[in-house]
Amino acid sequence: MNPYLAGTLLGLVLLVSFLVLGAGLGASGGIARAGAYLQCCLLPGATSASEYFGSWGDQPLRHYLVFMFAGVFTGGLFSAVLANRVAFKLERGAKAPWKLRALLALGGGVIVGFASRLAAGCTSGQALTGGALLLSGSLVFMLCIFAGGYGMAWFVRRQWHD
Amino acid sequence: MIKTMFGLDALGSGQAFLLAFLIGCGFGFALERAGFGSSRRLAGIFYFRDMAVLKVMFSAMIVAMIGMCCFLSMGWVAADQIYMMPTIYGAQIAGGLLFGIGFVMSAWCPGTAAVGLASGKLDALIFLAGAGLGAIIFNAVYPVVKGLETLGDAGIRVAWQDLGMSQGSFAFLFTCIAVACFWGAELIERKVARTGAYLGTPFLRAFSLALLVLAGGLWLLPSPSISAPGAAAPFEQALLGDVAAGEDHVEPEELADAIMQGGRGLVVVDIRTPGEFAAFHIRGAMNADITELPAVLAPYAGADRIVLYSNGMTHPAQARDSLARMGYRNVYFLTDGLQGFFERCLKPASLRGEPLGPAEVERINAWRAFFAAPGTPVPPPPATSPAAALPPAPSAPRTEAMLLETSRLAGDLARGAVKIIDTRPQPEYNTAHIPGSVCLSPESVRGVVAGVSSMLMPVDVLARRAGLMGIRPEDIVAIVPGERMHDATLIGIALDRLGHARWGILEGGIEKWAAENRPLTAALPVLPETRYPADGTADTFTVDYRRVLEIVNAKSALILDVRPREYWSGEKSDEARAGHIPGAVNRPIDEDIAVAGETPRFKPVEELAKAYAWIIPSKDAPVVVHCRTGHQASQTVFVLRRLLGYTNVRWYDGGWSEWSARPELPVEKGT
Structure with a gap:
């Protein structure tokens, strides 16, 4: 799809979210709460006693962002099936070893999961949502994402070598 | 006016969950359509191969921004209906840099990974597992990193305010940048990957034009008010409307009459220097530096009118507008300043x-x-002769400023600017309470100190308790009274001991709140713990029995015993000895209360002022208030200090329980 039109659609969804929920889009909150839920199942005492997850209560999954995350998956699945784009694979450069790609995906995931807790949001909840509201901190966050990304890009380029 | 789920405090409801799911579906659909189910495509931006991330993100941001600016400016939705993330520079800079590193390594971000997973991408699954683990690690090391999480907390800030621009001009500038990025991105794609399919196409021209025209249209709209913590701004247009309609100032004659009629609900603030103030000020005014106004006026947010004056009008008018932006709707300035007051009120009739x-x-x-001693000539304007001294005027009666109106609290609450302590019993709290409030029994601030029971806890214990309730020194604390007003005032006196002056009692309590159909919930509040500093020097009002004995011996202060009359007289007693401290005057706390409905209310301030004027010779006369254990006396201390403006009130916490149990202390009986 034309990226500008896809972006416009995304912007309209965000606008609806502001006007209906009173909050923008978010994705990392859902993942973090799933993490908290998992830890709750394994170590219930330690989780409710911990300072950060503890403030989410005994049922961290009872939160609108968890449902939104489920929606993102569902909407994405619908669109991918519609476009016949579902394919089970580990995306990487043709010459890149799969272990390198898997390791970078995991390491990057850990960093992203950590960073989005620190900044209380990710590209959706902080950069896109806060950017649309013209919030100072969110715009600074967005610039820093690109600064960090471009600064690191050279070091991890091998995973895309064909 | 649109009411959002956030504004209705219903984000935790099943309805909101369903709506969030549906919005999420739209979100996921749009991401997948954009091609973000592919990590390779996402990573493209960092190697200048495929700039789709930039195009999609900026398009979405600009479209939503134009929509939101429009809705906010037109007043179709209020800023307090939208959850706005605070700006915390430290956390957002560190988090953003880290996030960027993680983003380019994994080539996923949380939202796109969900779509990637739906598209069958294994690397998305690995990424999501990693991100969950990252959150768990964050939780584990939270005690270490929480300092960073709040580093550089600047509250809710919007860029256009920070840059001193209007919303319209910033939005247009931002849109120009976005459009430039679109063209730049296409150009880069053409050079690097020989794509750039939209470069120079009629579509991109039309799309750019449409965004610029729409964003340019925002210039026609006024800037909305964006709330900042601690205070929220009214609509800028309302402010300008006030200015245009002259509703921002008070005429000298009107002010003079209002003060002479008792100044009920009126606070007059002189923002000149202390020297000028000492030389002359309008009777009843208080003195404050212009920079201190937000702090000084916080307790008077519920006053009917706050009038600022200086020699001229410029500074008070600017201060008034600034305060109006902070949410004060009740601030005015004096027309023509003090000079006008001299000219129009104090100039003798014979000289006119x-x-x-x-x-x-x-x-x-x-x-x-x-306003001027009779027969004396009118003092010349103090700017020319600061030496023209008149005796200092008594301070203004503080009327009901320390009773918080429900409407005021509702406003503060919507902006998260207030911490609420509910003193009703736990079952009532559990059934329904004001969102965000905590239930605190007055007994939890009392205990055994040096062998005496029911003493107010020392400052370090109180500071810890305040921290556990998430209270910060700059917070306004609203106390919700239950059936006994003195439960609320005891919590208040505990805050006083902490040096936390910014508290008030919710007028009419839950009963009035509920009758006005304001939000109630049974949900637990989310209150991150804070570290409240324990300042042992703030409590200058508590006295112990030794000090009271000195006072009794020297007859150096009025002792006010607020227990029921038959206990004061000694007819009844459930203590070690019956009677009262020698010389103590009795004024039971019930006499200050007018009961209406379930929640007690204070009698009108004029009535209280009259009653205490009979008992206490002057506003600065020394008074020691006590009861049996200090609990009930806290209510009288509140009445005297906060409502009536008595300045020399002490609180004997140990009270009759302690006094009567120390056999060496003198006791008097009978009336």
Whole structure:
């Protein structure tokens, strides 16, 4: 799809979210709460006693962002099936070893999961949502994402070598 | 006006969950359509191969921004209906840099990974597992990193305010940048990957034009108010409307009459220097530096009118507008300043050029008698002669400023600017309470100190308790009274001991709140713990039995015993000894309360002022208030200090329980 039109659609969804929920889009909150839920199942005492997850209560999954995350998956699945784009694979450069790609995906995931807790949001909840509201901190966050990304890009380029 | 789930405090409801799911579906659909189910495509931006991330993100941001600016400016939705993330520079800079590193390594971000997973991408699954683990690690090391999480907390800030621009001009500038990025991105794609399919196409021209025209249209709209913590701004247009309609100032004659009629609900603030203030000020005014106004006025947010004055009008007018942006709707400035007050109120009738009727002459004479000592010439404007000294005026009665109106609290609450302590019993709290409030029994601030029971806890214990309730020194604390007003005032006196002056009692309690259909919930509040500093020097009002004994021996203060009359007289006793401290005067706390409905209310301030004027010789006379254990006495201390403006009130916490149990202390019986 034309990226500008896809972006416009995304912007309209965000606008609806502001006007209906009173909050923008978010994705990392859902993942973090799933993490908290998992830890709750394994170590219930330690989780409710911990300072950060503890403030989410005994049922961290009872939160609108968890449902939104489920929606993102569902909407994405619908669109991918519609476009016949579902394919089970580990995306990487043709010459890149799969272990390198898997390791970078995991390491990057850990960093992203950590960073989005620190900044209380990710590209959706902080950069896109806060950017649309013209919030100072969110715009600074967005610039820093690109600064960090471009600064690191050279070091991890091998995973895309064909 | 649109009411959002956030504004209704219903984000935790099943309805909101369903709506969030549906919105999420739209979100996921749009991401997948954009091609973000592919990590390779996402990573493209960092190698200048495929700039789709930039195009999609900026398009979405600009479209939503134009929509939101429009809705906010037109007043179709209020800023307090939208959850706005605070700006915390430290956390957002560190988090953003880290996030960027993680983003380019994994080539996923949380939202796109969900779509990637739906598209069958294994690397998305690995990424999501990693991100969950990252959150768990964050939780584990939270005690270490929480300092960073709040580093550089600047509250809710919007870029256009920070840059001193209007919303319209910033939005247009931002849109120009976005459009430039679109063209730049296409150009880069053409050079690096020989794609750039949209470069120079009619579509991109039309799309750019449409965004610029729409964003340009925002210039026609006024900037909305964006709330900042601690205070929220009214709509800028309302402010300008006030200015245009002259509703931002008070005429000198009107102010003079209002003060002479008792100044009920009126706070007059002189923002000149202390030296000028000492030389002359309008009777009843208080002195504050212009920079201190937000702090000084916080307790008076519920006053009917706050009038600022200086020699001229510029500074008070600017301060008034600034305060209005912070959410004060009740601030005015004095027309023509103090000079106008001299000219129009205090100038003797005989010196005036215009012919005056007898009624006008009488009015001028009344003003002169009240504001300037009779017979003395009008002091010249203090700017030219600061030495023209008049005796200092008594401070203004503080009326109901320390009782918080429900409407005021509702406003503060919507902006998260207030911490609420509910003193009702736990079952009532559990059934329904004001969102965000905590339930605190007054017993939890009392205990055994040095062998005496029911003493207010020392400051370090209270500071810890305040921290556990998430209270910060700059917070306004609203106390919700239950059936006993003195439960609320005891919590208040605990805050006083902490040096936390910014508290008030919710007028009419939950009963009035509920009757006005304001939000109630049974949900637990989310209150991150804070570290409240324990300042042991704030409590200068508590006295112990030794000090009271000195006072009794020297007869150096009035002892006010607020227990029921039969206990004071000694007819009844459930203590070690019956009677009262020698010389103590009795005024039971019930006499200050007018009961209406379930929640007690104070009698009107004028009535209380009259009653205490009979008992206490002057506003600065030394008074020691006590009861049996200090609990009930806290209510009288509140009445005297906060409502009536008595300045020399002490609180004997140990009270009759301690006094009667120390056999060496003297006791008097009978009436």
